[in-house]
Amino acid sequence: MKKIKLLFVIAFLGLGIVLSAQQRMNYQITVKEESDNDFFVELNVDKKLGKEATLFQFASTAPGTYQTMNIGRYVHDFEVLDKKGMPLDFEKLSVNQYEITKPKKVKTIRYRISETWDTKVDANPIYPMAGTSVEKDHAMISPHAVIGYFPEYQTNPYGVTLVLPENWKIGTALEKEGNSYVANSYDHLVDSPILTGRMTYADTLIDDTKVEIFTYSQNDVVKSKALLNAMHGMLAASKAFLKYIPAERYTFLFHFEPSPPAPTGAWEHSMSSQYVFSENNYSGDLSGIVQVASHEFFHIVTPLNLHSEKVEHFNFKEPDPSQHLWFYEGVTEWASLILLLRDGKMNIEQYFNELQQKVMVDGFLDGSWSLKDLALKSYTPRGQQQFVNIYCRGALIAGLLDIRLLELSNGKRGLREVILELIAKYGKGKPFPENGFFEELVTMTYPEIQDFIDSHILKNEPLPIKEYFGLLGIDYKKGGQGNSPTFRVKLKPTEEQLKLRKIWLKNL
Ligand SMILES: [Zn+2]
Structure with a gap:
């Protein structure tokens, strides 16, 4: 009673x-x-x-x-x-x-x-x-x-x-109700930046997803139409990789001026992303922006759909990091590049070039930091210095995990397939357990993945790049003493290597 x-x-x-x-x-x-x-x-x-x-x-x-x-x-x-x-x-x-x-x-x-x-x-x-910016002809509202x-x-x-001020255009993923832009929670509001002012606009449909681009360019150097043309292939490749785009609409907000504050880059949201670049670097070749946009767009998968409870119930009062940064940023960076390779939007030499740069950045940074350390200490001054490695070593490790999974499954199930299975199980409003996620990954894959997690996410053991890429018939040389590391496709791979490489390359 x-x-x-x-x-x-x-x-x-x-x-x-x-x-x-x-x-x-x-x-x-x-x-x-x-x-x-x-x-x-x-x-x-x-x-x-x-x-x-x-x-x-x-x-x-x-x-x-x-x-x-x-x-x-x-x-x-x-x-x-x-x-x-x-x-x-x-x-x-x-x-x-x-x-x-x-x-x-x-x-x-x-x-x-x-x-x-x-x-x-x-x-x-x-x-x-x-951040935020207010000027005479535009404002950025995070x-x-x-x-x-x-x-x-x-x-x-x-x-x-x-x-x-009069005649300012407004770009945001928020819906409008009467005079107000509306959000269903503070988290949703924070997830929806607003760019406003004198901007160019372009849009397109990728399947059923409406993609909108708003661009502020101080001297009208970069326009939305050119960005859309440059990004079209990436958007199609993302769709092919994911099978479908898990968003009804998506808004790209671009801000260009000659000397924006450093560091320039982008920030992801569930249905939009916000970019700050120097106008001077992007008058002609927009491929660098496409790569960044590919990364941000893939974030609709993780952490925006796939994340632990710590991200779902975000603590704005004080930083409370999730240990799965390796997944949110490392896997995203890996996916954003390999989806371009697998869809023919990037050739293998360009892909090797990206890997080479990541190995080199990793070499410059403190080798004692594991991916888990990068996650849990990201809010400290030392952590901020090492943070960039989540995009370098983090992406290399995601790539090695993909090869290991392909090897163990005899080419049937790489990291992409595991991600698709996770999307089916979790997703918006259904976070995965912060503490049980590693266990779950092992259960849904192979016992050997536990060793991989222990060695390369929880600890920082030397990366088996040579061994794993060797399985694909790709030679890796470490470099050192003024020489860069190199990746080269073997001219005479074994039948087994060739088979796994074909699957790895075209695994869509
Ligand atoms: Zn990111």
Whole structure:
């Protein structure tokens, strides 16, 4: 009886939280022509906030960035107002947190927040593609770097109204409802950057997926149409690799200017990706961008569909890394290149070239860091220095895992097939277990994969590149003393090597 009573109480409390949790959090972001450094943000509460909503939080980090951001550093003139516009008390608890004394009286929260690009900080500069910029003719809005939130209402719906200078185009994967762009949670909002201003536009259909491209190019050097033409083959190759594209629509947001802040690059989202490059490097040959776009686009698979609970319930209050970075970034980087090779969009010499560069970068970095170390220490200053290796050694190891799986399955099931099986089992809203994922991989494949994980993900033993590529009839020479490592197709492979190489190459 007692137990049942207790259950009723819990159910009732749960219902209370759900009811108050449903109100849409409505924000307005204003970009003023005369103020090209700041966003002016207002949260207006329609219904009363619950008394539990005492904490207003700015993001300490954001998914997929693996860096400490402390967005609270950019906030000014923070104000809490009641329905008569009178100021209410609050206390600043830490760089990212404000405590609100009487949440039930709150009508408006208002603040000014500086762009991350042009604001000098002493430590932890934010990657430009995960930051914000406001200029006379455009603005880049990464929502976690503009919008603070109540952790109590992380899973509420969100609405954002943009007040912009006249004639600015808006590029985002968010849907529009009336005047507002809407998201079904704070996580969804953060997952949907907005690029606005004087932009070119192009779109296409890849099967049923609508692909849109918005491009800001300060001196009109790069246009959306040219980017779309350059990326068309990659999009088709991605579709062939995955069999279908797990998104109804996808938005590419490109920002070009002569000297953007370093490091340039891109940031992935579930239905979009945001790119920052120098205009000077990309007036003609766009193949470098296509490779980056291939990587970001593949992120719709992992971590955006396939991820552990740590990514599913993201902790914006403090960094809490997942050990499976090897999968999110290493496997993605491997896939983004091999899908181009397998679909004939990249030849084998170009592919070897990519591998060679990755071996060389790995050689320059600290060989004592395992992929697990890279994951768990990515938020430390040392970790940030080593981080690039997740794209190098991480991708090499994913490639070796693919060959090992092909070898063990007699050519039937490589890493691509394992990924497709994982997509069928997990996916959006169904995270894999952070702690049981390695075990699961071994169970669904071969006992030998446990040794592979122990040696090359949990520890950092020398990579068996020569041995594994040898199985494909590809010779690998280590280089050293001023010589680069080399990969070469053997002229006289054995029958077995030739058979496995053909499968490896055309494994679609
Ligand atoms: Zn990535």
